[in-house]
Amino acid sequence: MRPIVLCVDDDRNLCQILARALTSEGYLVRVAHDGDEALASVGEEPPDLVLLDLLLPKRDGFAVLEALRGLGGDVAKVPVVLLSGGLRSPQYVERARALGASAMLAKPTPLDELLQTIARQLPNACESDPEPSSHVPLTGSLVDVPFPALLHHLHGLRATGVLQLQHGKRKKALQLKDGYPVAVRSNLVGECLGNFLVRTGRISERDLDESIRRLKSGEGRQGEILVAMQVLAEEEIGPALSAQAEEKLFEIFEWTGGGFEVQIGACLDGGSGLALERSPANLILHGVRRRFPLSRVDAHLAASAERFVAQNESPFHRFQEIDLDPDEMRLFGSLDGSRRLSDLLGSPEPVRRTLYALLATDLLELIDGGRAASTAPPVPSAPEPAADALRGELTALAERMRGRTWFDILGVTERSSDEEVRSAYVALARRTHPDRYSGASEPVKRLAEEVFGLVSKAYEALGDGARRARYAFEARNAGDLDEGRRALEAELQFQQGEAKLRARKYAEAAECFGRAVELYPEEGEYHARLGWTEYLSGPDDAAVCERALARIKHGARLAPDRDAPFLYLGRIFRATGRTDLAEKMLTRAISNKPDCIEALRELRLIHMRREKGKGLIGRLLRR
Numbered sequence: 139m140r141p142i143v144l145c146v147d148d149d150r151n152l153c154q155i156l157a158r159a160l161t162s163e164g165y166l167v168r169v170a171h172d173g174d175e176a177l178a179s180v181g182e183e184p185p186d187l188v189l190l191d192l193l194l195p196k197r198d199g200f201a202v203l204e205a206l207r208g209l210g211g212d213v214a215k216v217p218v219v220l221l222s223g224g225l226r227s228p229q230y231v232e233r234a235r236a237l238g239a240s241a242m243l244a245k246p247t248p249l250d251e252l253l254q255t256i257a258r259q260l261p262n263a264c265e266s267d268p269e270p271s272s273h274v275p276l277t278g279s280l281v282d283v284p285f286p287a288l289l290h291h292l293h294g295l296r297a298t299g300v301l302q303l304q305h306g307k308r309k310k311a312l313q314l315k316d317g318y319p320v321a322v323r324s325n326l327v328g329e330c331l332g333n334f335l336v337r338t339g340r341i342s343e344r345d346l347d348e349s350i351r352r353l354k355s356g357e358g359r360q361g362e363i364l365v366a367m368q369v370l371a372e373e374e375i376g377p378a379l380s381a382q383a384e385e386k387l388f389e390i391f392e393w394t395g396g397g398f399e400v401q402i403g404a405c406l407d408g409g410s411g412l413a414l415e416r417s418p419a420n421l422i423l424h425g426v427r428r429r430f431p432l433s434r435v436d437a438h439l440a441a442s443a444e445r446f447v448a449q450n451e452s453p454f455h456r457f458q459e460i461d462l463d464p465d466e467m468r469l470f471g472s473l474d475g476s477r478r479l480s481d482l483l484g485s486p487e488p489v490r491r492t493l494y495a496l497l498a499t500d501l502l503e504l505i506d507g508g509r510a511a512s513t514a515p516p517v518p519s520a521p522e523p524a525a526d527a528l529r530g531e532l533t534a535l536a537e538r539m540r541g542r543t544w545f546d547i548l549g550v551t552e553r554s555s556d557e558e559v560r561s562a563y564v565a566l567a568r569r570t571h572p573d574r575y576s577g578a579s580e581p582v583k584r585l586a587e588e589v590f591g592l593v594s595k596a597y598e599a600l601g602d603g604a605r606r607a608r609y610a611f612e613a614r615n616a617g618d619l620d621e622g623r624r625a626l627e628a629e630l631q632f633q634q635g636e637a638k639l640r641a642r643k644y645a646e647a648a649e650c651f652g653r654a655v656e657l658y659p660e661e662g663e664y665h666a667r668l669g670w671t672e673y674l675s676g677p678d679d680a681a682v683c684e685r686a687l688a689r690i691k692h693g694a695r696l697a698p699d700r701d702a703p704f705l706y707l708g709r710i711f712r713a714t715g716r717t718d719l720a721e722k723m724l725t726r727a728i729s730n731k732p733d734c735i736e737a738l739r740e741l742r743l744i745h746m747r748r749e750k751g752k753g754l755i756g757r758l759l760r761r
């Protein structure tokens with residue numbers, strides 16, 4: 139018999155997604171959206187496990203757990219996994235332990251971690267199922283789970299795979315990596331590059347027709363052809379491809395219905411690369427502001443009109459990258475749990491749209507009232523430093539925190555005031571939030587998760603005077619960075635290798651990249667950089683060239699969404715006369731990163747040499 143999991147959360151969209159994910163794992167799932175409904179469900183048929191959010195309407199999670207334990211018999215022994223959307227204070231942890239909670243997870247919880255936690259509590263649950271169903275797609279309706287909420291929750295669950303969407307004859311596919319959309323594919327003819335450029339006034343219909351004629355003749359991809367026609371400059375292709383990919387994504391926000399299917403672990407072929415310059419929260423904000431049907435915005439707000447609006451206490455949600463103007467920031471700062479949503483229903487359309495986006499991204503949450511804001515609102519994002527500077531800043535922070543006390547991590551003392559501790563925490567949480575590192579390598583992203591987690595734990599321990607007084611200096615946290623140490627050391631070696639490579643010290647650079655590979659063999663970019671450096675040290679040596687190609691190909695398999703491995707392969711294939719392979723690899727690099735200028739230049743060189751080889755008569759005939 140399949141085990142029953144009761145999922146209790148007031149977020150109906152999250153419940154829908156979790157229910158489908160758990161069903162695909164072989165569980166029977168029931169849902170409840172408030173404390174009273176949860177206890178009623180337990181009374182009707184005891185579940186085998188309860189997933190229980192702490193912040194619930196009518197009766198909070200602790201009250202539900204206490205009532206459950208008081209029922210007696212086998213029901214009182216049901217495993218309960220608590221989900222906390224805010225900081226897990228020592229008092230919360232102690233109370234959860236006293237009430238016999240099986241585990242306590244922070245929201246948002248990666249799907250893999252959640253499934254592993256449930257499996258540990260129900261180790262024999264699915265023994266009767268000889269065919270694990272973990273690869274069954276998660277399906278649903280965009281009427282039940284609107285696209286903004288779907289994107290947000292897949293981000294929180296760190297989903298990696300392909301999100302397939304269909305509405306009538308329109309079909310889209312999004313490649314997700316750790317919950318971030320990284321590529322998109324569409325079946326709409328109007329969204330091809332040429333039509334997009336005509337629609338935005340960048341090329342003429344005549345240019346489009348000529349590019350299609352050459353495209354059918356097999357003369358390359360449309361962007362390359364438009365450059366060869368001298369209709370677009372080389373440096374315009376990257377921005378055009380990025381804008382086209384974003385248009386494909388944002389068009390989905392307009393859909394009034396349709397369905398979705400999440401294929402965990404799948405890979406998308408032939409998609410247009412999405413630049414990771416916007417966080418998922420900013421993508422959702424942009425899409426809701428400009429494209430999402432206003433009728434759906436107003437219906438959602440009206441359905442919760444009598445609940446109160448407050449800033450979310452969860453550090454992960456609170457410090458998402460989000461771009462609000464000063465008026466929106468003032469409104470956001472005023473929502474402290476004392477105002478009903480009904481007070482805002484008469485606001486102008488832009489305000490209602492922004493409210494919906496902030497609720498969809500969990501920057502704001504709906505509560506039963508009476509809670510004052512516990513933190514200051516976020517400030518508008520400052521311009522981000524360059525990627526190299528950003529990852530250097532993170533590794534420096536991680537090194538500073540290694541083996542330090544919570545006081546050292548926040549940079550405060552026992553004598554610091556509550557406000558000084560909170561300010562230090564807010565500043566560090568913004569600097570280390572994983573959103574800032576969405577486009578970085580795997581070790582950097584893992585390191586950001588680790589450091590962000592440490593900052594949150596430090597604030598849990600030191601958030602008020604009583605907690606600071608209880609914190610003992612002898613309780614050093616030297617072991618807390620063990621998981622991140624490998625990523626940190628690998629990233630330090632990689633950065634040193636980059637410096638050596640820029641200085642053309644190839645042997646020393648290869649040593650650094652080799653150590654990075656040993657420390658973190660899962661990162662494809664490390665393998666690719668090592669292979670490229672080895673090739674540069676002996677480009678005329680056939681054995682060196684083949685070894686370098688093997689390393690870079692391995693890096694491309696590990697990091698199929700990165701541009702660097704394919705750029706290096708393209709360069710080596712071009713240098714060794716394998717032009718067709720070079721074009722294929724360089725095109726893949728551009729697909730992964732539309733503004734990869736190096737790959738665009740390499741392709742331009744190939745096309746120029748091909749044109750030169752055809753001679754003047756051939757070029758004239760083509761006209």
